[in-house]
Amino acid sequence: xxxxxxxxxxxxxxxxxxxxxxxxxxxxxxxxxxxxxxxxxxxxxxxxxxxxxxxxxxxxxxxxxxxxxxxxxxxxxxxxxxxxxxxxxxxxxxxxxxxxxxxxxxxxxxxxxxxxxxxxxxxxxxxxxxxxxxxxxxxxxxxxxxxxxxxxxxxxxxxxxxxxxxxxxxxxxxxxxxxxxxxxxxxxxxxxxxxxxxxxxxxxxxxxxxxxxxxxxxxxxxxxxxxxxxxxxxxxxxxxxxxxxxxxxxxxxxxxxxxxxxxxxxxxxxxxxxxxxxxxxxxxxxxxxxxxxxxxxxxxxxxxxxxxxxxxxxxxxxxxxxxxxxxxxxxxxxxxxxxxxxxxxxxxxxxxxxxxxxxxxxxxxxxxxxxxxxxxxxxxxxxxxxxxxxxxxxxxxxxxxxxxxxxxxxxxxxxxxxxxxxxxxxxxxxxxxxxxxxxxxxxxxxxxxxxxxxxxxxxxxxxxxxxxxxxxxxxxxxxxxxxxxxxxxxxxxxxxxxxxxxxxxxxxxxxxxxxxxxxxxxxxxxxxxxxxxxxxxxxxxxxxxxxxxxxxxxxxxxxxxxxxxxxxxxxxxxxxxxxxxxxxxxxxx
Ligand code: AMP
Numbered sequence: 001x002x003x004x005x006x007x008x009x010x011x012x013x014x015x016x017x018x019x020x021x022x023x024x025x026x027x028x029x030x031x032x033x034x035x036x037x038x039x040x041x042x043x044x045x046x047x048x049x050x051x052x053x054x055x056x057x058x059x060x061x062x063x064x065x066x067x068x069x070x071x072x073x074x075x076x077x078x079x080x081x082x083x084x085x086x087x088x089x090x091x092x093x094x095x096x097x098x099x100x101x102x103x104x105x106x107x108x109x110x111x112x113x114x115x116x117x118x119x120x121x122x123x124x125x126x127x128x129x130x131x132x133x134x135x136x137x138x139x140x141x142x143x144x145x146x147x148x149x150x151x152x153x154x155x156x157x158x159x160x161x162x163x164x165x166x167x168x169x170x171x172x173x174x175x176x177x178x179x180x181x182x183x184x185x186x187x188x189x190x191x192x193x194x195x196x197x198x199x200x201x202x203x204x205x206x207x208x209x210x211x212x213x214x215x216x217x218x219x220x221x222x223x224x225x226x227x228x229x230x231x232x233x234x235x236x237x238x239x240x241x242x243x244x245x246x247x248x249x250x251x252x253x254x255x256x257x258x259x260x261x262x263x264x265x266x267x268x269x270x271x272x273x274x275x276x277x278x279x280x281x282x283x284x285x286x287x288x289x290x291x292x293x294x295x296x297x298x299x300x301x302x303x304x305x306x307x308x309x310x311x312x313x314x315x316x317x318x319x320x321x322x323x324x325x326x327x328x329x330x331x332x333x334x335x336x337x338x339x340x341x342x343x344x345x346x347x348x349x350x351x352x353x354x355x356x357x358x359x360x361x362x363x364x365x366x367x368x369x370x371x372x373x374x375x376x377x378x379x380x381x382x383x384x385x386x387x388x389x390x391x392x393x394x395x396x397x398x399x400x401x402x403x404x405x406x407x408x409x410x411x412x413x414x415x416x417x418x419x420x421x422x423x424x425x426x427x428x429x430x431x432x433x434x435x436x437x438x439x440x441x442x443x444x445x446x447x448x449x450x451x452x453x454x455x456x457x458x459x460x461x462x463x464x465x466x467x468x469x470x471x472x473x474x475x476x477x478x479x480x481x482x483x484x485x486x487x488x489x490x491x492x493x494x495x496x497x498x499x500x501x502x503x504x505x506x507x508x509x510x511x512x513x514x515x516x517x518x519x520x521x522x523x524x525x526x527x528x529x530x531x532x533x534x535x536x537x538x539x540x541x542x543x544x545x546x547x548x549x550x551x552x553x554x555x556x557x558x559x560x561x562x563x564x565x566x567x568x569x570x571x572x573x574x575x576x577x578x579x580x581x582x583x584x585x586x587x588x589x
Contacts, residue, residue, distance in 0.1 A: 020428045025362060026361050042411075071414055077110075080114070084161055097115055097411070104449045106450070114338050116168060127341045147222075151208075151223075174197070190212050194264075227317040228446040250272050293326060297327060330351065334357065357433045369390045369402055385401075399423065402421055402422075404421060443480050447522070447523060455478055462511035469498070477542075486529055487529060494541050505585065509584045512584035534584075538579050
């Protein structure tokens with residue numbers, strides 16, 4: 001059955017069915033993609049004039065993987081750029097592209113665009129409904145209930161060629177599928193569209209909290225795309241609760257909400273509720289003493305679970321979330337990317353650290369590059385994998401680590417996603433993946449993704465300013481500090497020569513402003529990542545680091561300065577040797 005028209009049980013049955021023969025479904029999915037797009041410029045370049053319809057599906061699969069090379073975003077970027085500039089010919093897809101998404105991460109220091117079509121929103125709807133079906137088996141919710149969703153659209157804009165661009169979630173919240181999902185799952189978001197798309201995350205958060213409290217009896221679960229948004233929102237709540245319960249009492253809206261559209265929409269929903277306000281006030285006074293332990297069950301007594309991505313770079317937020325949630329279970333959300341959805345959590349009762357994602361074999365054609373770890377380089381962050389030939393989904397092995405490769409209906413062909421996963425087991429014939437890490441990623445606090453190359457570009461920019469004082473950069477490293485709130489990047493510099501503090505401030509600001517990764521920029525703007533910190537270390541610090549590694553058996557020829565570190569010993573050397581700290585003033589206004 002077509003999954004878009006069926007009910008919850010049918011969704012599960014459909015998934016059980018397609019995963020039973022996942023290998024075959026993959027072969028068919030590839031055939032479908034190629035039949036749809038076989039005349040496009042990119043495929044012609046590699047496949048020539050093969051009559052796709054004439055070729056048997058299995059032969060086509062091996063032909064495709066032997067003729068079309070693996071590609072990185074950098075390889076496809078010239079094609080995507082032409083599309084962005086308005087070339088509507090069949091470049092990557094036969095249907096002209098009208099929308100592009102901004103994926104987190106960058107290509108050589110530039111923002112990363114990826115193709116987005118109606119299919120992208122449809123698979124988003126499908127995976128959300130599928131996940132909801134599995135969740136409701138373990139944690140049934142009441143029909144017609146509310147969801148407290150901490151979700152935010154960012155600005156959509158036009159590319160040079162007139163295509164709409166924005167993040168994939170922004171496109172999704174603006175799509176009909178977002179409304180359809182609420183109707184199909186019979187759960188409705190507390191906040192109206194005006195709040196989700198206000199463009200001011202602080203004002204949106206206040207309204208999400210206010211409406212969440214207003215509908216508190218009806219809230220069935222609490223969610224956000226990434227766990228940090230829930231944590232950030234409740235941290236804000238600890239400061240805002242006195243204003244919030246007054247608004248609930250009088251049916252008013254705090255002056256901090258100054259966007260007319262948002263004010264109108266929210267005031268159209270709320271009404272005075274003095275009884276609820278008194279209850280919230282009493283709960284908050286108790287919670288304050290408990291340092292907000294159990295905030296969720298206390299204020300949302302009918303919430304069945306908290307649902308959000310809690311794996312990968314979200315792991316550090318789980319501890320705080322557990323405090324807020326107390327006995328309310330945490331359910332780790334699905335695995336996907338702007339490029340394609342990948343896997344669904346079919347065991348929602350597992351704690352975040354044990355969660356795996358069953359690959360949905362109809363979404364894209366997936367290949368897996370086996371990765372073998374070399375000897376661990378004393379905790380240095382290096383991409384030290386040896387790669388094997390990619391294998392199809394049907395040939396992956398339990399316990400093996402892989403990099404995921406995607407061929408999507410939206411025009412990406414053998415595209416290296418850059419994620420490292422481990423096969424933890426199987427759900428019928430489809431692998432269940434454990435998310436391990438982002439390959440080559442070194443700096444991340446929440447949704448931001450910066451590689452060693454990004455850091456290098458940024459440091460080069462910042463250190464160019466040193467030349468005006470005849471100083472020079474000797475060496476550098478970095479650390480993503482997620483222990484302080486909000487988390488932030490620290491860049492350590494050892495410099496030769498004297499530099500005034502004012503100039504260091506400029507270098508720091510320049511570096512902060514030079515990270516172009518969309519996730520970073522958005523997070524800096526809404527202060528969910530704090531100002532970049534530049535720490536100057538005393539002369540000889542990096543020599544000490546070298547000596548530390550040599551003392552641990554590393555050889556001089558093998559040694560590379562780690563460009564990012566979380567190694568405790570290294571951090572303690574760096575911090576003991578820090579002689580100056582400056583913070584960026586970028587994004588201050
Ligand atoms: P974006 O394209 O900006 O949405 O980022 C997608 C990336 O976020 C993926 O390639 C992963 O690295 C990461 N990601 C997405 N979902 C999960 C998840 N459930 N667990 C861990 N990491 C995830």
